[in-house]
Amino acid sequence: MQAELEKCGFKVSTDTRKSVSGSIYFALKGTTFDGNKFVHEAIEKGALGAVTDDSKIVGNNIFYVENVLKTLQAVAKEYRKSFTIPIIAIGGSNGKTTSKELIREVLNTKYTVHATAESLNNHIGVPLSILSMDKNSDIGLFEVGANHPQEHLELLDILDPTIVVITNNGLDHLEGFKSPLGVRKANKEIYDWALSNNREAFVNKDHQDLLEDSEGLERIFYPTYALEITGSMPLVIKLGGKEYTTNITGDYNVENIQLALSVGTHFEINPKQALEAISRYLPSSKRSQLVKINGINFIIDCYNANPTSMQLALTSFLQSAKHPRGVVLGDMLELGSYSGEEHKKVVDYVSKQNLDCTVFIGNDFKKVLEKNFFTYQWFPDPDKAKQWFKEQNFDGFTFLLKGSRGIKVEKILDP
Structure with missing residues (x-):
């Protein structure tokens, strides 16, 4: 299978309703679907190979494994090793996707950025996001999400980021985390991983809980700019006497903008240029x-x-x-x-x-x-x-x- 993956440039697919031509098809299973049913269809539609955990499915370039998902994750982890670029992981309770989108807009003014598509931030989405990263990328920007303890650690082990971010601690996924403290502990896994692996972290200095949980890390603090809100629908930001009209709503998005500005500054993009990029951003996916x-x-x-x-x-x-x-x-x-x-x-x-x-x-x-x-x-x-x-x-x-x-x-x- 390694030869086929290299031949197709690690292009993978999981859905035969989309183009699978020139890819390796991974037959993932879930509670309502079984990708094994579509292995032969994937080959017929141009897939160079298929990975299945059903030993009864046989044919040319059909590879049997014990666990398709774990194989996909292992392949993604190996592909990640081929990059020596900055890799940013964004986690937290709220604002992950909007922060990611704004950071991408800012970094795109100077770099070729690969960013997580939509909200592909779980045990399937992160490996797929890694494997879709172009070799010419200058920076990788990934969202990591979790709904139960230890999940962040599993994702970070695959992604191996160089920089981490926790946007905030909130009351998300209480069913899996059991309590607000459980949420905080789950998010802190990101800092703990970073500390164990000698990585940097962007930390919001206005959040006391994040300051406490990130102690010992090499930290880049934000916010660092005195932004003034002069309008809310849409959000209008003023900095240095100049107003920047965005296409998003919600004063709470100022924290996400501050993070994007700080990441931009870290990568030598001035705040004026960054705010102009943020102003051009058009939100999608039903967010703000x-x-x-x-x-x-x-x-x-x-x-x-x-x-x-x-x-x-x-x-x-x-x-x-x-x-x-x-x-x-x-x-x-x-x-x-x-x-x-x-x-x-x-x-x-x-x-x-x-x-x-x-x-x-x-x-x-x-x-x-x-x-x-x-x-x-x-x-x-x-x-x-x-x-x-x-x-x-x-x-x-x-x-x-x-x-x-x-x-x-x-x-x-x-x-």
Whole structure:
């Protein structure tokens, strides 16, 4: 198999619905799919070889292994060794993807940067991201995510970054991490790995928990620039007397911008050039997007949600959005035993705010709404909410859309 991998330049594939020509196909398995069923299809579509853990599947250039995923990870780890460039790993509870995107925009002004596509930050996504890195890359920029203890360590062992970042500690994946302290301990794995491997870390000096957890590391502190917020929808930043209008919303994104500026400075990119690059960035993937549809402004920030990011989004929205204004909030998933308590906190907070329309979606919110007596709408799913939404007249409104990925709050915008 090594010869075939070298022949195709370590080009790999895992989905026959996309192009597999000239690649080595890895037959991954999950709870709802089995890539082994498509091995022969991959070969027929031009794959140079296929890796399977089903000994019954035989043929030319079909390679049997005991565990396809572990083989993919091993291949990625070996490919990573062929690079001597800076490799940055970004972890943390909130802001990983936006930080990665902004850093990429800044570094692209001077370097050829390979960055994680979308949110490919788990045990499958990280190896695939590594294997898609072009040999001509000057810097590698990777997102690492986890939903259970020790997962960060497994990813870092594969990626072997030269620089690490933890954006913050929040209340994400409480179902897997068990508690807020569990979240912090899981994120600290990134610092612990860096300390054991003599790596550098960008550390936000305004977060006491990050300062404590990163002690002993070679640290690059940020923020280092006195940014002033002069507008929120979209976010407008002022530095040195000049304003920079971005295409993102949310005052909380200033931390992500500060990180991008500091990384840029580390790689000898001046802040003016960096902020100009950030201003050109167009958000996607339902993160901090401001769009106008049929006379209604929507802040689409519903790629994911946890109690921390939900509160940040609500606070920023309430500080900046003018009337008439409303919120459409979907359940926050993967909170385990904290679900009821955290959904109740959101409902209690929202009930005290001056909103012109409040919509909740999902059964977790329903459980805590039954004892509340403020005006709101509740729907079991976004399809039902969409039907109601289209019957209303919200001309001139501004809405915040926020919820976990599994809820798909943005579907209320579908035609």
